[in-house]
Amino acid sequence: MSKAILFEKLDNKSVKCTCCYRRCVIANGKTGECGVRKNRNGELFLEVYGYGKSVHVDPIEKKPLRHFYPSSFAYSIGSIGCNFTCSFCQNWKTSMATRQGIDIEDLDIGKKLSPEQIVKNCIKENCKSIAYTYNEPTIFAEYIYDTAKLAHKKGIKNVMVSNGYMSPETIELLSPYIDGINIDLKAFTNEFYQNLSGVRLSPVLRNIERWYRLGVWVELTTLVIPDENDSDEELENIAKFIYGIDKNIPWNVSAYHDDFKMQNHGRTPLETLKRAYKIGKKQGLNHIYLGNVRSDKHTSTYCPNCNKMIMKRQRRVLIEMNISKGCCKFCGTEVKGIWSDEFPKPYLERPKDIKDIIYETNSNSNILDIRQNPTFSITHFDKEHRIAILFGTQTGTTEELAHQLLLRFRLTPHVESSFDINVIDLENYSVENLPSESIVIILTSTYGNGEPPQNAHRLWKYLQSFNSNQTPHLLESIKYSILGIGSSIYSENYQKFSRFLDHQFEKLGAEKILPLNEIDITNPSSNTFNSWSKNLIKEIVESQGIVVKENQLKNSNISQNKFEIQMDESNQNVPIQNFVNENNQKMYYDHTNPYISEIIQKKELSQSGKKRSYEPRSVYFLEMRINSRIMKYEAGDHLCVFPENDPKLVTQLCERIKIDPMKPIMIKNDLRFQNTITIGEFLTKYVDISSILPQNSLLILSQYCKNKKEKKKILLYESNQEIYQKEIMREKLNIIDVLKKFPSIEIEFQELVNSLPRMAPRLYSIASSFNSNPESVGILVRVVQNGLCSGYLSHKEIGSKISIFLQKSTFKYNPKIPSVFIAAGIGIAPFYGMLMERTLVPDSQRKSLVFIYGCRNSNDDFLLKKEIFELKENHLIDKTLFAFSRESNKKVYVQHVLKDNIDCLKDISQNQGNIFLCGTIQMGKDVRKVLESVFGDLSVLRQKQRLFEEYW
Numbered sequence: 001m002s003k004a005i006l007f008e009k010l011d012n013k014s015v016k017c018t019c020c021y022r023r024c025v026i027a028n029g030k031t032g033e034c035g036v037r038k039n040r041n042g043e044l045f046l047e048v049y050g051y052g053k054s055v056h057v058d059p060i061e062k063k064p065l066r067h068f069y070p071s072s073f074a075y076s077i078g079s080i081g082c083n084f085t086c087s088f089c090q091n092w093k094t095s096m097a098t099r100q101g102i103d104i105e106d107l108d109i110g111k112k113l114s115p116e117q118i119v120k121n122c123i124k125e126n127c128k129s130i131a132y133t134y135n136e137p138t139i140f141a142e143y144i145y146d147t148a149k150l151a152h153k154k155g156i157k158n159v160m161v162s163n164g165y166m167s168p169e170t171i172e173l174l175s176p177y178i179d180g181i182n183i184d185l186k187a188f189t190n191e192f193y194q195n196l197s198g199v200r201l202s203p204v205l206r207n208i209e210r211w212y213r214l215g216v217w218v219e220l221t222t223l224v225i226p227d228e229n230d231s232d233e234e235l236e237n238i239a240k241f242i243y244g245i246d247k248n249i250p251w252n253v254s255a256y257h258d259d260f261k262m263q264n265h266g267r268t269p270l271e272t273l274k275r276a277y278k279i280g281k282k283q284g285l286n287h288i289y290l291g292n293v294r295s296d297k298h299t300s301t302y303c304p305n306c307n308k309m310i311m312k313r314q315r316r317v318l319i320e321m322n323i324s325k326g327c328c329k330f331c332g333t334e335v336k337g338i339w340s341d342e343f344p345k346p347y348l349e350r351p352k353d354i355k356d357i358i359y360e361t362n363s364n365s366n367i368l369d370i371r372q373n374p375t376f377s378i379t380h381f382d383k384e385h386r387i388a389i390l391f392g393t394q395t396g397t398t399e400e401l402a403h404q405l406l407l408r409f410r411l412t413p414h415v416e417s418s419f420d421i422n423v424i425d426l427e428n429y430s431v432e433n434l435p436s437e438s439i440v441i442i443l444t445s446t447y448g449n450g451e452p453p454q455n456a457h458r459l460w461k462y463l464q465s466f467n468s469n470q471t472p473h474l475l476e477s478i479k480y481s482i483l484g485i486g487s488s489i490y491s492e493n494y495q496k497f498s499r500f501l502d503h504q505f506e507k508l509g510a511e512k513i514l515p516l517n518e519i520d521i522t523n524p525s526s527n528t529f530n531s532w533s534k535n536l537i538k539e540i541v542e543s544q545g546i547v548v549k550e551n552q553l554k555n556s557n558i559s560q561n562k563f564e565i566q567m568d569e570s571n572q573n574v575p576i577q578n579f580v581n582e583n584n585q586k587m588y589y590d591h592t593n594p595y596i597s598e599i600i601q602k603k604e605l606s607q608s609g610k611k612r613s614y615e616p617r618s619v620y621f622l623e624m625r626i627n628s629r630i631m632k633y634e635a636g637d638h639l640c641v642f643p644e645n646d647p648k649l650v651t652q653l654c655e656r657i658k659i660d661p662m663k664p665i666m667i668k669n670d671l672r673f674q675n676t677i678t679i680g681e682f683l684t685k686y687v688d689i690s691s692i693l694p695q696n697s698l699l700i701l702s703q704y705c706k707n708k709k710e711k712k713k714i715l716l717y718e719s720n721q722e723i724y725q726k727e728i729m730r731e732k733l734n735i736i737d738v739l740k741k742f743p744s745i746e747i748e749f750q751e752l753v754n755s756l757p758r759m760a761p762r763l764y765s766i767a768s769s770f771n772s773n774p775e776s777v778g779i780l781v782r783v784v785q786n787g788l789c790s791g792y793l794s795h796k797e798i799g800s801k802i803s804i805f806l807q808k809s810t811f812k813y814n815p816k817i818p819s820v821f822i823a824a825g826i827g828i829a830p831f832y833g834m835l836m837e838r839t840l841v842p843d844s845q846r847k848s849l850v851f852i853y854g855c856r857n858s859n860d861d862f863l864l865k866k867e868i869f870e871l872k873e874n875h876l877i878d879k880t881l882f883a884f885s886r887e888s889n890k891k892v893y894v895q896h897v898l899k900d901n902i903d904c905l906k907d908i909s910q911n912q913g914n915i916f917l918c919g920t921i922q923m924g925k926d927v928r929k930v931l932e933s934v935f936g937d938l939s940v941l942r943q944k945q946r947l948f949e950e951y952w
């Protein structure tokens with residue numbers, strides 16, 4: 001046993017383990033989920049430190065590592081316990097030993113084996129490396145750390161065989177000493193990870209990439225289980241993912257046999273593995289190996305260039321080596337891997353002096369057959385005052401508010417010492433822990449057809465799986481409050497998910513602290529976040545006997561910053577690199593991890609130069625490159641673009657807070673920041689300093705107001721919605737304006753960053769078709785006065801880099817169903833993509849299409865006019881109807897044209913066709929009135945998915 005390094009102390013002698021992504025909060029006397037990390041009186045101890053449960057000498061190929069000192073031996077050690085709960089575990093006797101309800105002190109944890117002893121033994125056994133393996137090594141990270149450090153001093157390499165669920169802190173601790181790692185990529189769906197292993201997929205994907213980018217040799221293994229992860233699609237997705245990082249990463253696909261709790265799947269047929277091999281090859285992977293089966297052809301290595309066999313293996317034994325100095329002997333092409341300087345000695349049989357098993361302590365000694373146990377023992381955290389602030393978000397708005405709420409808690413006197421408060425992304429939250437929570441606050445948006453945002457899908461499914469009649473008390477230990485963010489444009493789906501949560505929590509026995517608070521983003525006066533959060537904190541804090549007075553706030557060093565900034569002590573300035581980190585090309589692109597794209601076409605669409613009584617609005621068609629192997633979209637989907645602040649504003653802000661924009665900083669708690677960046681770059685890209693300062697930001701600024709009068713005033717803006725609207729919103733004041741208005745504010749950089757909203761991505765309807773051109777994506781950008789993103793994009797030229805990601809929508813067209821498209825102005829964008837898709841459908845299958853379009857004048861702002869006329873001429877549009885509002889004295893809009901051609905709607909009604917609307921909110925209202933005259937209540941059409949709307 002030894003004191004752990006990877007943990008944080010909490011109140012009431014609880015600790016938070018930071019060793020793996022589970023981040024267990026562990027009460028005094030308890031162990032974390034893995035069962036080997038125990039809280040002893042407010043300190044975390046690694047109970048298995050200095051003990052080896054299984055110790056063998058293995059060929060490195062057994063790990064499997066095929067490109068890491070082939071034919072060498074690894075001194076392999078394993079312990080007990082695991083942070084996963086795989087029902088198909090092939091090593092369950094040791095990994096699940098901690099889940100029988102037996103105290104770790106009463107379990108057989110193996111024989112004493114100090115780090116020094118391991119290194120000595122390794123040298124004695126003539127092993128090239130030490131492998132931390134058999135059970136999940138992450139959970140004994142501190143034992144690895146001490147051993148691996150000693151090993152490196154003696155020239156011994158270190159390898160891990162892992163499920164890849166370690167925390168970034170663990171990677172930081174271990175990576176300097178780890179030379180190779182084999183990570184299990186068990187499947188490619190979150191459902192698989194969730195249902196069969198009790199964890200999430202995304203941290204594993206991110207970690208694979210992290211280890212790779214750190215320069216550690218990475219190989220991957222997939223245990224292919226019949227009917228669970230053996231579909232072409234799943235295998236293809238895994239292969240694509242690997243290819244996206246590096247096609248030279250070896251992919252080991254292994255055969256499964258029934259084990260542990262999974263007893264009905266049988267063995268993986270050789271044919272299935274061969275299919276995986278073919279799929280991997282088709283996707284462009286250079287090195288695929290079959291495991292747990294006999295197929296020498298598929299366990300040998302081939303040159304990625306000349307395709308000759310360069311490592312011949314029989315089973316996993318290397319019998320011929322044709323790689324020299326890292327290159328193919330036949331054609332000289334480099335083969336990626338870690339190769340020995342001297343030519344490795346292939347072994348036909350195991351050298352006599354190597355004893356295979358050093359020892360294996362009796363694995364049955366005190367292990368019950370826990371296969372019979374229907375549930376594993378799960379740690380319950382008896383922390384009475386734990387507050388979990390969970391957020392569900394698609395583009396970051398709600399995440400921002402969750403952090404603001406935390407800030408407000410922290411600024412309330414006595415709260416930090418009385419509560420353990422955590423803001424948690426729902427994607428990272430183990431929903432099974434929900435019933436053992438005490439106070440849960442959920443902030444969430446609603447998307448699509450009233451669905452949750454992507455990161456909240458697990459919570460949604462989890463809550464749906466309970467019937468309140470059967471489990472009316474499931475959540476009875478919880479007090480909760482929900483904040484919903486939504487848009488009333490989405491009529492009957494408005495706040496659907498937050499309402500579902502509120503309803504379901506109540507039905508399952510949870511106690512409501514405050515009624516559901518709904519914020520409508522289309523109505524600024526509905527923004528009751530400030531008053532809601534104040535009341536909520538008051539209710540929670542006062543229930544503990546603490547009295548909260550109005551505006552009685554304390555200065556606080558916030559312990560969970562939005563961006564954890566660390567000034568680079570070396571103080572060496574780094575050059576601003578175009579504000580784009582080229583190396584940051586990850587696999588899964590979302591708001592936390594955008595894709596760095598390049599503009600390949602920019603075309604002005606509106607006609608200019610003609611004198612009008614009104615100013616024609618500039619509209620651009622922008623085309624950007626995408627990585628079609630991993631980024632796919634359908635017509636109707638959205639492209640999200642991250643804008644950047646004007647560098648002039650950045651300079652002004654830096655001058656005001658007296659900080660050097662060239663000063664280098666590190667951001668510690670965000671995966672996007674792998675390297676040092678400058679303050680200037682950070683302020684340009686990651687926080688919004690251009691938009692109107694949100695009311696929430698004022699609270700933290702008020703803390704740094706030196707002048708009492710100013711402080712009073714700023715707090716008034718913060719608490720009074722009307723005054724805020726009048727003085728800040730209408731005046732369009734951004735952070736720099738506010739700092740000018742309140743000259744006595746003196747604020748540190750970290751605190752300033754805490755007060756600022758993150759840079760939010762802006763959504764654009766995609767105006768292109770993936771099936772016509774998979775290499776790029778197009779959008780229409782209308783340049784709006786003071787518009788941050790449109791202004792930013794309008795200044796970008798061909799070749800400029802921008803951060804983007806794709807987002808699914810429910811605005812979906814099927815050319816085989818009769819349809820009417822109704823668009824105004826830039827609302828033509830999604831229809832253009834759909835029309836492109838329509839050209840790909842055979843004539844005989846295409847059903848009728850009426851296209852109604854409105855703009856001001858047919859000569860100025862009729863977007864994509866030529867293209868629309870061409871499509872009409874080629875009979876790809878059956879009927880076109882246009883409304884020009886500024887061509888005659890009479891203002892004609894699309895609703896008028898629609899009314900005059902009401903027969904086209906009647907056709908749609910008779911033929912069960914679909915209607916699509918895209919334009920402004922006002923246009924939507926006007927057109928809906930006409931639709932109602934034909935269809936009556938439109939909610940029926942919406943429910944049947946025959947009416948699709950997109951407004952802004």
Ligand SMILES: Cc1cc2nc3c(=O)[nH]c(=O)nc-3n(C[C@H](O)[C@H](O)[C@H](O)COP(=O)(O)O)c2cc1C
Nearest residue numbers: 393394395396397398445450486487490493494495
């Ligand atoms: C494509 C799309 C669909 C949406 N669907 C709904 C909906 O069905 N109901 C609703 O109340 N709000 C809906 N909204 C509004 C979002 O909830 C709102 O934009 C929110 O601010 C997003 O917050 P987030 O960035 O935290 O995800 C939708 C927004 C978009 C862009």
Ligand code: SF4
Nearest residue numbers: 017020023024032034
């Ligand atoms: S499962 Fe174990 S290693 Fe992971 S956080 Fe919990 S206690 Fe730490």
